[in-house]
Amino acid sequence: MILEYSTNKRDLKQLSFTADLVVIGGGIAGTCCAITAAREGLKVILVHDRPVLGGNASSEVRLWILGATSHMGNNNRWAREGGLIDEILLDNLYKNPESNSLIFDTILLDKVLAESNIKLLLNTAVFEVSKKENSISSVKAFCSQNSTLYNIEGAYFCDASGDGIVAFQAGAAFRMGAEAKEEFQEKFAPTAEYGELLGHSIYFYSKDIGKPVKYIAPDFALKDITKIPRFKSFNAKDFGPWLWWIEYGGRLDTIHDSEEIKWELWKIVYGVWDYIKNSGEFPEAENLTLEWVGHIPGKRESRRFEGDYMLIQQDIIEQREHYDAVSFGGWSIDLHPADGIFSEKPGCNQWHSKGIYQIPYRSLYSKNVDNLFLAGRIISASHVAFGSTRVMATCANSAQAVGMAAKFCFEKGLKPSELSNKEQIKQLQERLIYNGQYIPNVVVKDRENLMDQAKLTASSQLNLSEIPPNGPLLDLIHSAAQMLPLGEGKIPKLTFWTFAKAPTKLTIELRISSKTHNYTPDLTLKRKEIELTEGYQHLILDFEEELKSAAYIFICFLKNENVQLQYSDFRTTGILTVFNKTNPAVSNYGKQSPPEDIGVEEFEFWTPQRRPNGHNIAMKIDGGINLFKVENLLNGIQRPTFQPNAWVSSADDRLPSITISWDEKKAINEIDLYFDTDFDHPLEQVLLTHPERKIPFCIGKYKIVDDNNKIIFEKEGNNQTINRIKFDQNVKSKSLTLILEHPDDNITAALFEIRCYS
Ligand SMILES: Cc1cc2nc3c(=O)[nH]c(=O)nc-3n(C[C@H](O)[C@H](O)[C@H](O)COP(=O)(O)OP(=O)(O)OC[C@H]3O[C@@H](n4cnc5c(N)ncnc54)[C@H](O)[C@@H]3O)c2cc1C
Structure with missing residues (x-):
């Protein structure tokens, strides 16, 4: 029994720890940074204020981890992020193909627990920073579950907390809001009327329980659904991330007003559910119950900290090269009106680049705090560039680079900024690539190999001389293209099989991408128009064209409802079919047609189908592809x-x-x-x-x-x-x-x- 007499004041239990790297925030970025550094031998402390890891990807918020593949909805082929996030998502695929959020939590926890070099402090919030000269010496954190105060010293710190709690207190230069167009000549920079910050969101899940469910909304729920201009878009089947546009708070202080924003979002969510259940508009909702509502909002944007380089719109759209590239992105530049759900404007404004872009190392540390790395949504990017870098697989990829950079800094006694010279960067890139990181256009030979x-x-x-005609005959209701890798020189003769329901003219184009590493077929080298008679026939195509350098070609069969193409069940690495189809989830309407003055390019989307769909177009290839x-x-x-x-x-x-x-x-x-x-x-x-x-x-x-x-x-x-x-x-x-x-x-x-x- 513990019996203590009255006293004036008591101290909390205190524990002190020291680490080589202290990571603050266990979202996807912080988790990937911590694991990477731990695997490289650093002693890491990962301090996370929530009960489970994953941040916005956890069961507490339930966002899907997206990145350059963009739900397979843009032209970024073979663009899933490699390395640790790939390992995590493949594990999740194996254990959890049904995509249960609670199981994903356990995958992340398992990954961290497997690392003996990581000390994980859950439910523990960092709230104070101490500095020596220009470096952070320690942080203080408090766990309300065990009523313990932690004093954590470290050689290096990585702020992956989303709002940048440590970077802020350490005095790191930051921005919040949007840069004016003029500052970086970013033509897509928003006006104050559109708004300068993205808001928070809260999701809900619903479930059919097989019998009628009566719903009585809480008193605080929104009563008048017409306050939401797009209320007619709600339906009984969409929930979770499909309702990303339940967004609010972009006109407020997205850090200090977070609780007010949360209350407004709860009000909206319960009001929306009341509307779905009780307005009479959705009889199909009768057996639905509300299964889960987020208790904390997902936060999109607050502070962005300044590194030695600030990524801007042109880096993304022009796919600018950086000597210190360590990561990449490929999500669209995705900005939202600050009025969120109460705006009359579309919920988002997404513009894609023609391919993926590099992220430089100089954007991943603070320019003025000597031992501070940045990971996640707070990296050094303008508001416009952040619109793309903020997605979680991109955050994970860059955070892996931070974890690896921390190892080199620690071993060599360097400040993060001192690792940015060319020789050091090469070593960093080499080690990242060894661990599966893909860095576009960067190949570094490992001399030890x-x-x-x-x-x-x-x-x-394989000498690919035939893609056998053993698959289905499919209507050419969308333009379809077979992607084929070829070397420099003459394009081989190709034979295809078609079925015409009636005599018709079929248009076939030979296209390539204007940038070798992209997969946007924006250059048409040849166009052929072929008269088809009714019935099954084989077409021999000789484009009589030469490729000046090795590239993927696109054999594009333009949409024709009278034509069926013969497909194959044969699949092989590096060969794909793509379609000029839409994917509204990522603002793909077949063609991107931006207004003239926003610094974004016009081009078509040619995207593949998800497995188990996605057959190759059957063909014979004269001489074969021997690559x-x-x-x-x-x-x-x-x-x-x-x-x-x-x-x-x-x-x-x-x-x-x-x-x-x-x-x-x-x-x-x-x-x-x-x-x-x-x-x-x-x-x-x-x-x-x-x-x-x-x-x-x-x-x-x-x-x-x-x-x-x-x-x-x-x-x-x-x-x-x-x-x-x-x-x-x-x-x-x-x-x-x-x-x-x-x-x-x-x-x-x-x-x-x-x-x-x-
Ligand atoms: C509604 C919404 C929809 C989005 N849609 C997508 C999408 O579909 N796909 C996608 O990939 N991205 C999406 N994003 C963007 C993405 O979720 C964020 O940009 C991303 O989560 C940022 O990663 P992070 O690790 O920096 O932050 P977070 O995921 O927020 O993780 C940071 C963690 O740090 C913790 N933390 C904060 N303060 C402290 C402290 N003082 N001490 C300890 N820990 C602390 C927080 O609790 C948090 O869990 C969306 C964002 C929102 C809000």
């Missing part, structure tokens, strides 16, 4: 770019294998394999479900044998992009043979990279 001295042979390699060579495994690129970059086996190779040989025995203690987990496919972790637990292109089962044919490693059930195999004792061998399971009758085996280290 033994593959540079190896000879490679494969049991087969799926085993040498691709050495080029250091782990996804298709303007070339497939993968080794692919031939379709009839039932026991695909690759042999790596050296002139002399090597002592090997690490082998890394980079599989194809279809970087074209987004892996949303809420609401949208997925048809499979493992990406079909990813090889699940394989073994590695040495020069004595002894199995040195075997794996079953692989669902991950990167397999890092480490041996307790070096394997000494002149050769290694990797024997892979043939994935499927209609899918070829593929691999992007192999690395070996002593």
Whole structure:
């Protein structure tokens, strides 16, 4: 029994900790930063004020993690973010293809708990910062659950708290609101009338319980639904992130007025539900109950802190190159009217770039606090650029770069800003790429990789001469294009199969992208008009055209309702069909037609279909495409770019294998394999479900044998992009043979990279 006498005052229990890196905020950004740094050997403390990790992606808010793939709705092909966020989302796909938010919480918790270098403090809010000269020396945090005050010292700090609680208190330069057009010549900069801040949102989930449910709204619920100009857009089936436009607070202080904003959002949500249940407009809502309402709002925007570089609109639209690129983005520039749900304007104003863009390292640390990194939505970007960088897979990707940068700074005793010279950046990029980070247009050779001295042979390699006509015949109701990678030189003759319901003229265009690394087919090289008679026929196409450099070509069959195209069930890495279709969820209406003066380009969207749909167009290719060579495994690129970059086996190779040989025995203690987990496919972790637990292109089962044919490693059930195999004792061998399971009758085996280290 504890019995204490009256006293004037008591102190809280206090605990002190020290870390190499202290990460504040366990949203997707903070979590990815902490895990990355911990895996690199830093002692990390992750302080998070909520009971579960994930921030806006957690079950407390329930937003889907999006990034450059943009729900597969824009022209960014093979653009899913690599590295840690990829690992997390593939794990989630395996354990939680139904996209249950509570299960996603446990995936993040598991990931952090697996790292012995991380001390995780949940329910713990940082509220005070101490500095020595220009650096943060410690932060204070309080956990209301265990009534404990923490004093946490660190060598480096990463603010991933969304509002930038630590950066703010440490005196870091920041901005809140929108820059005027003139400051950076950003033509899309909003006016004060449109508003300078994005507001908060609260989501709800509904559920059919199979019997009528009567709903009595709380007294504080909004009574007059017509106060919401778009109230007619509500319906009985949309909930969760589909109702992202229940947004409020962009005219208020989105930090200090957050509680007022939350009350207004609750008022709206319960008022909307009252309208759905009790207005009589939605009889189909009779059996629906309100299953969940967010208790805290998702916050979109508040402070943005200044680094040595501020990303701006032109970086995104012109896809400007940066010597210190460490990450990338590809979501549209997505601004919202500050009046949110009460605005007469559309809920968002999204403009896409023609491809993905680089994010420089100099945007990821404070320009004036010496040991402070920035991660998440607070990175150094103008309001307009933030409109794109703010999505969570992009935040995760940049935060991985921060976690890695912290390791280098710690090892070398550098300030974050001192890591930004070219030589240091190269090392940072190299280490990030080794860990699966994709940095557009950056290839850094790893000098330690033994593959540079190896000879490679494969049991087969695909010469793509036929995409067999074993799939469905489908109406050409939307223009469809087959994407094919080609080398420089003459475009091969192609044969297709069509069925015409009536005599008609079919238009076929040969297009490429004006920028080699993009997949926006904005240059038409040739156009052919072909008279079709009624019935099934094969078309031989010779465009008589040369490619000046290697690129993806688009064979575009323009919409014709009298025509059906023969498709194939055959799929292979680096080959896709795309359609000139719409996807209103990401403001894709087939073509982006911006007003003239907003600094954004006009172009068409050609987008693929989600699995299990998405067949290739059947065809014969004269001479075949012979770009799926085993040498691709050495080029250091782990996804298709303007070339497939993968080794692919031939379709009839039932026991695909690759042999790596050296002139002399090597002592090997690490082998890394980079599989194809279809970087074209987004892996949303809420609401949208997925048809499979493992990406079909990813090889699940394989073994590695040495020069004595002894199995040195075997794996079953692989669902991950990167397999890092480490041996307790070096394997000494002149050769290694990797024997892979043939994935499927209609899918070829593929691999992007192999690395070996002593
Ligand atoms: C309604 C809405 C819709 C959106 N739609 C999408 C979408 O569809 N897809 C997408 O990818 N992105 C979307 N975004 C953007 C995205 O969610 C945010 O930009 C992103 O979450 C920012 O990541 P973050 O890690 O910086 O912040 P957060 O996810 O907010 O995480 C920061 C965490 O830090 C914690 N924290 C704050 N203060 C402290 C403190 N003092 N001590 C300890 N911890 C603290 C917070 O509790 C929070 O959980 C949307 C945002 C909103 C609000």
